[in-house]
């Protein structure tokens with residue numbers, strides 16, 4: 709029997725911080741509980757973005773959620789303990805730690821923006837080979853055979869210009885072949901997407917950059933705030949890494 713999947717509310721609206729859901733199951737594990745809901749606004753860890761944290765509360769009990777994971781279409785909200793009682797069938801409210809999530813949305817969107825700023829600064833369609841987001845800083849890795857350090861002022865200038873232009877960030881779902889063409893205009897590809905993915909979620913910073921992404925983003929570049937490059941390092945084999953952050957409380 710195929711189990712009921714968890715509907716991912718953050719894909720529709722990344723700004724939803726509280727929501728109502730029904731508990732599909734509570735799994736008791738060795739040191740914690742896994743609460744599975746029929747829908748969730750919690751972002752499960754993945755795509756280089758950490759999971760949300762927050763709280764789930766019902767009429768008879770509540771739980772602090774410290775980690776969230778997607779397992780085969782269902783989202784597990786992990787809690788170290790349940791105060792009172794939370795059981796299958798309960799209608800509950802979920803609340804994500806919004807300050808933390810909003811910070812991740814800003815820095816995640818900054819990573820998209822920077823991919824193109826780096827290319828513009830060196831005037832070459834460099835290949836981005838990886839990225840990872842955290843609260844205080846994030847990184848992007850790209851193919852470049854020497855130190856990118858001399859381009860830092862230029863990259864920051866270009867990136868912050870796009871922040872100041874306050875460009876809209878648009879999410880579109882499109883068939884794979886269409887998406888392939890769409891992102892190619894911005895030197896991106898769908899090469900790391902498994903072949904079974906036929907519908908692709910494309911995130912575009914209007915007329916600046918577009919790529920396939922299932923993460924959470926702000927809706928306009930002005931919300932990012934000032935982008936600051938922190939350091940560079942070489943990962944070897946012609947891969948350069950830059951670490952960056954966004955100024956807190958813009």
Ligand SMILES: [Zn+2]
Pocket residue numbers: 816817820911921922923924925
């Ligand atoms: Zn993204």
